[in-house]
Amino acid sequence: MRPHARHAGLVVQQLADETLAYDLERHRAYCLNRTAALVWQHCDGRTTLTEMATLLEAAEQTPVDEEVIWLALEQLRRARLLQEPVPWPVAERRYSRREMMRKVSLVAGITVLLPLVSSIVAPVTAQATTCVKSSDCSHCIGVGLPCCTPHNTNCVRVTHGCSCA
C-alpha cells in the first residue's frame, strides 16, 4: 500500500510545524498538524505505511504504531488530500482519534502527537462583513446594509416594508 498525495488544485503553505492547504475547487482550507503533515509529505506513491511509521518514529523520536498512520490517512482521505482513498484494512478495528489517544497513552505510557486535519469553508465576501438579520430587515432596520442571509442581498424597501433582495 503506497498512498499518493493530491497536489492538483491546491495552494499549499508550509509553516514551522504545520502545513496549510487550500482546495481551489471546494474552497475549503485545511491545517495539518505536525504528524498529519509528515504523513502527507511522504504520500509520494513510493513509501509504504511501515516505512512511514519508521520515518515518523525517527522524526518524533518515539515509537509510533502503524495505526497512527492509518488514522492520518483516514483524515487526509476525508479532506480529499489523497489522489485515491486508502481502504482501512478489514481486519483492523477502526479507531477514532479519541480512542487512539486513549489506546496509545495506555500502551506506550506516552502521548504522541496524533494526526489532526482541521478544516474551514472559506467565506464568501458577504459572510466577512457586517450584516443585518433578515428578521431585522423586515422591520426596516439596517436598510442599505448587506443581509446575513441570503448571501449577496441587501436590505431594501419594497412595496410594503423591507426585505433582503
Next chain:
Amino acid sequence: MEKLDRLGWAAGITFSAYGLRIGIRVNNAEVLEQLLGLLPPGWKPSAAAVVDRLYSLISGGTGPRPTVRRFNLLYADAVRLMRTLDLAEVFTLLESHLQLYVAEAARRRLFVHAGVVAWRGQAVVIPGRSFSGKTSLVEKLVQAGATYYSDEYAVFDARGRVHPFPRPLSIRDETGRLLKKCPAQALGGTIGVKPLPVGLIIVSEYRRGSRWRPQILSPGQATLALLAHTVSARRQPQFAFATLPQVVSPALALKGVRGEAQELVDMLLNDYGNWPNRGLSSTDNGKDLRGDRTDATARTTRWASGATISR
C-alpha cells in the same frame, strides 16, 4: 451604462483607496459634499480618468408638485443597487458597498472582518462574524484606554502588520439591532495611525454567563481562524496564505466562549505583563515555536486559567 452616461451629471469625485481607483458622480452637487464622510478611511483624491468602479447617484429630491417625490437611485457601474425615497438609505448602502468593494478588491492589503485595538505597541485582533460581540469588546477596550484601529476590518500588509481602518464604531443595542454610529473619540479613545505587529488574537463568541477559559491555537489553526473571516479568501487564497502566517507568527491566539466584555477586558489589560510576547519578527517564521507556546501557556495561566494547547 450608456443611458446612465447620457444623464446630466452635476458633479463627481475620483479617489484612490488601497490601490483602487473609484469614481462617484451625482446629479446634485450639494449631495457630493455629504458623501465625503462616507468614503473609506484613508482615501485620497485622484486625477485618474479611468476608474476601477464608478458609482452613479441620482438624487430624486422634490417633484414638480409638493405631493410628488422622486426616487433616489444608486448604481455601481451599470448595476442598480437601490431605488428609494429616503436619501439616507442610499448613503448607508453606498458606504457599506464602498467598504466591501475595497475590502474585496484591494491590492497588497488583506482585509479580515475583525475588531482591532492597540495596547502598548501591539495590536489586539478580534475576528468574528456579525453579532459575535466584536464591537462590544472593542468598545470596552477603547473605554479602558486602548487605541482604536477598527471595528470592521483588520487591514494587513504583506509583512503581517495591521493598519488602521478607523470608521466610527457601529454599536448595537442588546437585541442586536443597529443603534448608532459612535466615533472612538466619543468613548474617550484615540485613533491609531501607525501599522503595528499583532500581539494577541482573540477568537471568541459571547455567551451569557460563560467564563473565559480559552484554548491556545497553534499558528496553523490561528491562520485558519483568520482565513474564516477574510473578505477575499476565495479570490486570492495564495495572498492570504502568504500574509496570515506573518500575522500570527509573533502573536498569541486564543479561542473560547466569553461572558461579559468588561470581564474579559479587565483580565486582558490588567495582566498585560503576562501577555506572552515571543518577540519574534516576521523573519522568524521558520522557527520551532512549540517551546514558546508552552511558555505562553504558563504565563497566561493567571488570567486564562485552564487554557490548553490545541493539538
